[in-house]
Amino acid sequence: MSIVTVQLGQCGNQIGYEVFNAICSDFHSTHGICSKKENESYQEACKERFFSEEKTGVPVARAVLVDMEPKVISQTLSMAARSGHWKYDHQSHFCQKQGSGNNWANGYSVHGPRYRDVIMNLVQKEAEKCDRLSGFFTVMSMAGGTGSGMGAYVTQCLRDAFPTSFILNQVIWPYGTGEVIVQNYNSVLTLSHLYQSSDALLVHENDAIHKICAQLMNIKKISFRDVNQVIAHQLGSVFQPTYSSEGASQYSRSPLGDLMESLVPHPELKMLGLRNIPQMSENSLAYSTFTWPGLIKHLRQMLIAHAKMEEGIDWQVRPPLPGHPVPPKASPNQALHFNTSVANLVVLRGKDVQSVDLGGFRDPALYTSWLNPQEAFHIWKTPRAFNKYEKSASLVSNSQFLLQLMDNVVGKAWNMFASKAYVHQYTKFGIEEEDFLDCFTTLEQVISSYASL
């Protein structure tokens, strides 16, 4: 049940570091109000999942770091080693001197094939260290050149080399007003290519996380580090060990497999969104208490009303009444009021998880007509609390969360493409206009599948 993480590009490496950091601090956290035995089996499961043993006794993260520039990787490696609690394997990284210049085609058609053997060798070595390889978890951003372009190529290679493993791509959606002019092209190309090889795409939006930092965490000057830490916290709260079925006697041994089977069996519906509650600064945490009914109610409304965090939720949005079907949307550009889900997964951690009532999530009105809640809704639980949160709930949802986002990006990219802006930068490296058209078509298909839920 080990997960091998592949950190791609600057963004991927920074976030990957924060993820392992968050997991490690959760590992050592003494806040858990569960029994010693429970804590021990949790720690053992966590260790097997993310770290391998070494003679020095310091756990080594199961990760491969890839970037075209040396700066970020060396920073990451040294920060990890300095922590004293964990580190990366210093052999498991690959970098070059040049960078990809935010050019997707450069990453995909040039760097990818050139360094493919070296990178796959590193991945193979990490995979062999695992007794039981649950799958691969890649972290990348969509806007840049290395993470997105090379990341798409590496994912394809992973799929070819490990046809039966599970591959989950963690994708960072760039700021709407981002710095990279061609980020829409990069996003479209990345998404469409990932859709062919990956099993699921888990999306985090920079804009949304930024708002969380500003409004919930009360951070004045928000740096990338803060954003990354929030993302890491959200990921950790999903991927730390849990019991994935009622009456299970041991922590789940295939987290990625369980996730995939519950949420993304349909080949056209692979986009996942992640919400986590509660989320606040550590200072406020000491003075807050939570109740499960309150948390669950907020989480449910966040799901229904497309809310990205627990503040500013639109409580007017209600699920459609039975017998009154949701009016068909004329175009996805209309503001979607109600979020129809395909499948949802709720992860509960902390005190009194056994008593939580999740009936609200089993309402058939929340789900698409062709799937009933018994098959669409899943729960993972553990009595062991995560980090400093006495109670926390996360929601991984395969729903129309990302519909608007995708539609926007495809629209903007299409406008640029129609006027052939910057296309020569891509054709220079072998990505032809037909390839662009293929990508647009694929994404339109995905958008239409989600819009017709």
Place this chain on the structure above:
Amino acid sequence: MWRGRAGALPAAIGALCRALPPGSRPAPEAFRLAKFDRPEASLQIWRLLYSLLKQIHDGGWTELDTIGTQIRFVKSVLWYHGYGRPEFYQLPSDGSQGSRELLLAFSWLLNRISLLEQLLTVNRVKIRDEASVCTCEDNLSNSWKDRTEIALEPCLKREVDVRYLQWLNGRLRFQWRSLHVESQEQCKLLHKIHSYTSGCHMDQTIGHFSVTETDLIRQPDSYKQLLQSLESETSRLEAFLEWKRLEPVYWHWMETVLDTLSEDANTFKSEGVCKEKNTLPNANLCCHIASNIIGEIDKLTKDLVTLHDGLHELVTCKKSAWYEKVKSRERTLPDEREFCAAVRTITEAVKLKLSDLKYHCAHKKNGMHGPYRLVFKDKRSASKTGFLSSVSKEPITNVVNATEVISKLQMEEATLKRELKRLQEECRHKLDEIAEGLVGVICIPPMKR
């Protein structure tokens, strides 16, 4: 004839009962009651049959079924094995009567499917070092189509969203992948155990510990359980040997049971009791299947005849065309050396094509099948690594090389892949044809990787 063996019958039945797995043993008294068709024994024998057949078919996983479900299960298993006595299938589903019929069915199973031997095999103490190998030819591909057609007819045709079917298909694929991950893990761990404990085993031909033995080393206190199960198995085997010795007594006794049965049947006939309508399980389905099989046989014979005729025609056509070609070629004959070289290349090419076919036909006979024990041989020793030997034989006679099995399976994989590709191409052509027929529709193929 019977007097001398008066004491032998209880001994035989006793041995039979002791050879059955613990937990599924009937009281010997039940047999006597059954001979005289006493209703008290019928429920007991139904339960006995259910438990025994479940062990063989489902690995012993007994659900808390009602007696009705249990009886249905037993009837369907006996139908599957070809038991044809209509009186058995007419027995009521509350288990209140028919102990004599059940006794007959039980004895039939003993003989027909070697019930005892199967039970003993299934309940062996496991060393958990097993892999099951099957390289038999799979001839089931054509029968699937017809089976699904039979299955659909009785069901009501419901509207199912195709997306739901895609969902279920995806789940199945993911579950298969998880299974794959699990078996890879098992292989890895087995390899670790075998390599770490090499040189420890007393039996030199094996040389390393099995999983059960390693477990015993790690948890010495579990030896009691293991000892108990071994003792139980030994006593069952001894009872089986005794049963084999006394078996003829049992069959003589069963003949007397058949005699009493025919006597009672005659009495019933004279009383003029009319039999109930045939209530075979799923009678309609069975008749349907039976007539389908006959239809299938007719179809196959017709197909064979047409194929044969078509082949004959084709051969004569090709032969005549060939002769003409040869005649025209004869006029423009190259010099002899070139000709011989040409003939040689042609014979080689033909040999290559035929050898594949020959290999295919020859190896149909010796397909490896069944459970094998995995024995790991180090590269340093003379024999090859990954050496499998059959579980039951001593000294080892049925030995199979893992690399051989792997290459066979890889060849089969390649054939199946070719078949899949061919079927995909067929589907693609069909879809293209359909798409051409649709007006105002553009078909967009999926993205090329």
